[in-house]
Amino acid sequence: MTLRVWSRRRRDKTPHLSGASARLECAQQPVRESLNELYKYRELLYMLAYRDIKARYKQSVMGLLWAILMPVLIVMAGVVVRYAYALASGKPLETADIVGVAVKAVPWAFLVSSVRFGCNCLVGNSNLVTKVYFPKEIVPMAAVLASLFDFAVASAALLILLIALRTSWSVYLLWAPALLLNMILLAAGIAMVVSAASLFFRDVKYIVEVALTFGIFFTPVFYDVSMLGSKGKWLLLNPVAPILEGLNACVAHQHSPQLLWIGYSLGFAMAVFFGGYFFFKHLEPAFAESV
Amino acid sequence: MSDVAVRMEQVYKMFRKGEVYNSLRDLIPALTGRMFRQQDLSESDKREFWALQDMSFEVERGEAFGIIGPNGAGKSTMLKLLSRVMKPTRGSIYLPGKCSALIELGAGFHQDLTGRENIYLYGTILGMTKREIAAKFDDIVDFSGLAEFIDTPIKRYSSGMYTRLGFAVASHVNPDVLLVDEVLSVGDALFQRRCIEYMQTIIQNGATVLFVSHNLRTVAEFCSRTLLIDHGREVTTGPTAKAITEYRSRLQQRRQADQSRPVVITGVEVRDNNGPCNRFQTGQKAWIDIEAVAHQACSKIAVVITVLDENHYELFATSTERLRQGSVSLNPGEVLRCTFEIDLGLGPGAYYLSVGLYRYDTEHRFDNWQGTASLFVWSTDDTTGPVNLFPKVVRHEVSSSGVTRNQVNPPVPNRS
Numbered sequence: 001m002t003l004r005v006w007s008r009r010r011r012d013k014t015p016h017l018s019g020a021s022a023r024l025e026c027a028q029q030p031v032r033e034s035l036n037e038l039y040k041y042r043e044l045l046y047m048l049a050y051r052d053i054k055a056r057y058k059q060s061v062m063g064l065l066w067a068i069l070m071p072v073l074i075v076m077a078g079v080v081v082r083y084a085y086a087l088a089s090g091k092p093l094e095t096a097d098i099v100g101v102a103v104k105a106v107p108w109a110f111l112v113s114s115v116r117f118g119c120n121c122l123v124g125n126s127n128l129v130t131k132v133y134f135p136k137e138i139v140p141m142a143a144v145l146a147s148l149f150d151f152a153v154a155s156a157a158l159l160i161l162l163i164a165l166r167t168s169w170s171v172y173l174l175w176a177p178a179l180l181l182n183m184i185l186l187a188a189g190i191a192m193v194v195s196a197a198s199l200f201f202r203d204v205k206y207i208v209e210v211a212l213t214f215g216i217f218f219t220p221v222f223y224d225v226s227m228l229g230s231k232g233k234w235l236l237l238n239p240v241a242p243i244l245e246g247l248n249a250c251v252a253h254q255h256s257p258q259l260l261w262i263g264y265s266l267g268f269a270m271a272v273f274f275g276g277y278f279f280f281k282h283l284e285p286a287f288a289e290s291v
Numbered sequence: 292m293s294d295v296a297v298r299m300e301q302v303y304k305m306f307r308k309g310e311v312y313n314s315l316r317d318l319i320p321a322l323t324g325r326m327f328r329q330q331d332l333s334e335s336d337k338r339e340f341w342a343l344q345d346m347s348f349e350v351e352r353g354e355a356f357g358i359i360g361p362n363g364a365g366k367s368t369m370l371k372l373l374s375r376v377m378k379p380t381r382g383s384i385y386l387p388g389k390c391s392a393l394i395e396l397g398a399g400f401h402q403d404l405t406g407r408e409n410i411y412l413y414g415t416i417l418g419m420t421k422r423e424i425a426a427k428f429d430d431i432v433d434f435s436g437l438a439e440f441i442d443t444p445i446k447r448y449s450s451g452m453y454t455r456l457g458f459a460v461a462s463h464v465n466p467d468v469l470l471v472d473e474v475l476s477v478g479d480a481l482f483q484r485r486c487i488e489y490m491q492t493i494i495q496n497g498a499t500v501l502f503v504s505h506n507l508r509t510v511a512e513f514c515s516r517t518l519l520i521d522h523g524r525e526v527t528t529g530p531t532a533k534a535i536t537e538y539r540s541r542l543q544q545r546r547q548a549d550q551s552r553p554v555v556i557t558g559v560e561v562r563d564n565n566g567p568c569n570r571f572q573t574g575q576k577a578w579i580d581i582e583a584v585a586h587q588a589c590s591k592i593a594v595v596i597t598v599l600d601e602n603h604y605e606l607f608a609t610s611t612e613r614l615r616q617g618s619v620s621l622n623p624g625e626v627l628r629c630t631f632e633i634d635l636g637l638g639p640g641a642y643y644l645s646v647g648l649y650r651y652d653t654e655h656r657f658d659n660w661q662g663t664a665s666l667f668v669w670s671t672d673d674t675t676g677p678v679n680l681f682p683k684v685v686r687h688e689v690s691s692s693g694v695t696r697n698q699v700n701p702p703v704p705n706r707s
Contacts, residue, residue, distance in 0.1 A: 047415040055403045058444075131395040132416055133375040203314040285378040288371065289306065290313070 034281060038135050048142035052117070053149050067150035068157050070113070074105035074221065081222040099167055100252040104221045104244040106158050107180070110151040111187050111240065112212050117143040118191025119208045122199050122287070129199075130288045137280050140191040148184065162251070170254035179246045179257070182266050186239060189272030192280040200283070200290050220244055236261050239268035295385070296468055296499035297350040297373065302382035304343040304368055304523075342368040343523045346382070350501065350516075352467075355494055357514030357531055358503045359538055365523040366503045370394060370470055373501065388467030391417060393486075396457030402446035406437055406456055409445055413460045427463045435459035454482065462489045468499045487513075507535050508601060508641055508665060543660070552658055553587040554621060559646050559663040571635050573670040573679040579631040581646055583658070585621035592619050593651035594629045598666070599643040606642070606677050612651040638679045639670040 056066065078101035086093040121143040122129055122136070129136060198204040216222070219240050225232035235241050236258075242265040246257030343365045350356040360366050371377040372384060374392040399416040400409050410431055414424040424431075432438050435455045437448075445453060471490065490500055490513065504510050510517060510531060517534035519526040519541075527537050547555050560580045562568055571577055581594055593612035599605055611629060612618055621627060644666060647659035670679060 041415075041418070043421050044415045047412050047421075051401050051404060051408075051412055054408065055401055058403045125399070127395060127398040128416065130376060131398040132392070133390075134416065134418070201313060201315045201318065203316050207315070288376045 034135065038137065041134050041138055044134060045138045045142050045145065048138060049145035049149070052142060052146035056146070064153055067153035071102075071106045071109045071154045071158070074109060074216075075102045078102075078105060078222045085223070085227070095165055096167075096252050099162065099165060100224065100248045101222065102158055102161060103247050103251045106151065106154045107183050107244060107247060108216065108219065108221045108240070109154065110147055111183065111190075112215075113150060114144045114147040114187035115190050115194060115208060115212060117147060118187075119194040119198050119205050121191075122195045123202075123205075136284050136287060137192055137277065140195040140280075141188060143195070144184065144188045144191050147187070167252065168254060170250075172250040172254055172256050175250040175257055176247060179243050179250075179262070182262070182269050183240075183243050185266075185273045186243075186269035189269065189274075189276035192276035193272075196280045196283045196287075199287060215240075220248075224248065236264075239265045239272075241265075294352045295349050296352040296354070296388065297348075297356075297501065298385040299346050299348050299372075300383050300385070302343055302346040302372065302379045302384060303341065304365075304372060304377070305380045306340045306342055307338050341523055343372070343379075343520075346520070346523075346525055348518055348525070348528055350499055352499055353494065353497045354516065355490070355500045355502060355514045357510040357517035357534070358501065358520065359505075359507065359510055359517055359534060360520040360526075361542065364520045366520065367472070368523075369520070370472055370501075370503055373470055386468060389418065389464075390468040390470065391461065391464040391466035392470040392472070393458070393461050394470065394472045396454050396461060400445060400453070400457065403444055405444055406435075406441040406448070409456065410441075410460055413457065414463075417461060417464050419464060431459045431463050434462065451482075458482070458486070458489075465496075466493075466498060468501065469493050471500060471502045471504075507538070507662070508643075511535055511665070539663075546658075546660070547584075550586055553589040554583055554585040554592065554627075554648055554657045556581065556583045556646055556648060556658050556660045556663075557626075558582040559644070559660060561644065561664045561666065569665055570667045570669065573635060573637060573639065573668050573672075574681065575635050577633050577635055577666070579633065579644065579646070581627075581629045581631075583621075583627045583629075583648055585623055585625050585627070588620070588622050589650070589657065590618070590620035591650050591652055592621060592627065592657065593649050594627075595647040595649055596631055596633075597645040597647070598637075599645060599662075600677050601641050601643070606637075610649070610651070618651050635666070635668055636679050636681075637666070637668045638674050638676045639668055640677065642666045642668065642677075 057064065075098075079098060082093055082097050082101060086097075118140045121139045125139055128134075128139070194204060194208050198208070218235065218238055220235060221244060225235050225241065225245055228235065236245070242258065242261035246262055246265075249255050249257045346365075346369070348356075358366055358369060368377070370392065372379055373386065374390065374394065375386075397409075397413065399413055401412065404412065410428065411421065411424055414431075415421065419427075432441055435452075435458075437452055437456055437459075440448065440452065445456070448456070469490070471486075487509065490502070494500055494513075500513070502510060502514055514531045516529060517531040518528045519534045519538050521541065526541070527534055543557075546552075547557060549555070558581070560567055562578050562580070563571065563575060564578075568577075579596060581596075583592075583594075593610045595608060595610040597605055597608040609631075619627060642665070643662045644664045645659065645661045646663050648657040649655065650657065672679075672682065674680075674682065
């Protein structure tokens with residue numbers, strides 16, 4: 001039996017966004033208690049993810065193809081870009097390049113769908129947000145989990161492609177799960193931030209859409225960082241870039257990723273994840289009032 | 292461990308009205324504008340709206356506690372605070388134990404999922420574990436009465452089925468504290484009955500129920516203590532009957548203060564031959580004293596009384612004019628007093644009395660006081676239905692081949 005007590009300092013004001021002050025003062029539950037609560041509600045996480053997956057696959061005529069559609073389109077676009085690059089540079093287009101595009105496209109599609117579904121998850125479930133108590137970070141986390149399911153389906157398709165193309169494998173493949181974990185942290189962090197922000201500001205979703213549409217040009221999905229020569233390292237500052245480059249290195253080219261950049265990306269992802277979590281928990285008490 | 296199930300201590304809840312920026316497009320110009328104009332901050336304080344102020348109460352374990360009050364008094368805010376969807380601005384709420392709210396049945400249902408899947412989904416939303424739900428699954432389905440449709444997507448359900456499924460799940464949570472909002476007002480009579488039965492079992496099992504309702508009769512039936520709130524403040528906490536009387540008199544005062552009505556009912560009293568009373572034996576005589584005051588001159592006034600059943604179906608109505616008393620005209624300040632005598636040929640149950648003042652020829656309504664009094668009718672005979680036809684069994688026998696065997700039953704126990 002848990003004991004729930006809230007107490008506030010006497011001068012505390014309601015959590016609220018108002019004009020210039022944009023004041024958001026909320027009493028914080030102790031972190032340990034929040035985490036306990038999250039653990040207690042873990043089954044809800046699976047149920048919400050299950051609901052999202054089930055609903056998504058039931059609604060669409062294409063069923064499982066849904067998960068593969070976006071990566072396939074990205075890969076096709078990537079092949080066009082790579083072909084144009086090969087023509088311009090005079091270097092022939094190699095199988096490894098296409099494998100590289102495919103390896104990067106699938107996690108990128110995961111990130112895009114996590115952020116997109118994450119952005120709408122709280123707004124779309126407003127009756128849950130305003131009527132029932134539970135730790136609300138479960139909702140964006142479930143959106144990420146549902147996207148992860150799509151990712152798993154697409155990865156299975158990718159695996160078949162890799163086998164068909166007779167890609168050789170190496171011990172460096174063991175890096176892939178770690179890189180994936182890095183990606184999940186980043187996706188969950190962003191999903192928490194945008195889900196909460198879009199509850200308060202309805203135009204956040206348009207900004208997110210634009211960022212997702214053009215983000216692919218700032219991320220080495222269609223191209224490799226090495227193509228940009230010495231200026232390529234600036235692109236690695238994008239925390240997604242080292243992950244995708246790392247996956248490309250360990251899956252398509254059988255060598256180790258650049259550890260320094262991976263470390264940077266992991267640090268960035270952890271900062272986004274924990275920062276996003278605290279941001280979310282900070283705003284959570286105001287959710288029911290803003291919808 | 293103390294026996295307090297819920298405690299609110301000096302709880303305040305403030306909302307802000309007016310300017311709230313819900314898009315960055317609006318916020319950013321406002322931010323820059325504010326930087327140059329140096330608006331004083333006190334302006335934003337004027338938009339503060341205190342939904343609840345200085346609210347303190349304690350509910351003991353196993354108690355049924357009612358919360359009543361007019362619309363906008365802060366009842367829903369109170370439930371949102373108790374169910375932890377919102378946090379108080381000041382003060383603290385102590386609520387150990389598992390809390391469940393019958394507030395929005397089926398919040399979180401997904402249209403495309405089947406009834407079965409939604410039971411699991413909604414159950415986990417309400418805080419049950421998957422294993423618990425699996426153990427109770429058959430009971431839930433039985434209770435909902437939707438066994439045939441359990442594998443149908445719920446978008447094909449009717450709204451009644453939807454509510455039934457939601458309630459079936461919600462009622463299997465086994466909470467320590469149950470919060471009930473106006474769920475009883477939706478759904479048919481059978482559904483309402485089930486809700487009430489469920490609350491009764493919950494209370495019998497030692498849980499605490501906090502019941503927010505407009506339906507004063509149900510509150511009176513259930514709750515031993517009741518909190519009356521108005522304008523976000525506690526008016527009184529105490530025995531339900533007292534709180535309800537206070538609530539009624541407040542409503543009445545508010546009506547009487549309304550000077551725009553030409554004539555206002557100022558008092559209605561139901562009595563038997565010993566004085567004010569609201570419990571009657573079927574067939575008993577009752578008198579209804581009505582008093583009205585005119586603020587403006589008005590003519591052709593007829594006094595109408597209506598008896599309604601607990602679902603507010605009109606059972607009986609008559610008026611001074613229809614009883615061939617003619618009509619009266621009043622000058623400002625004059626008082627009209629009128630007494631009806633009725634024979635309560637009603638079946639056992641609870642009824643409402645409404646009193647109205649009408650202009651008899653144009654049916655223009657001067658004033659109408661709905662549900663002014665409750666009448667509780669009891670009977671030694673076990674009958675159902677709203678009327679009592681005073682039945683007697685004058686012959687009760689079985690005969691075969693000319694031999695009559697008289698069969699005497701023991702008297703049927705009372706159901707009052």
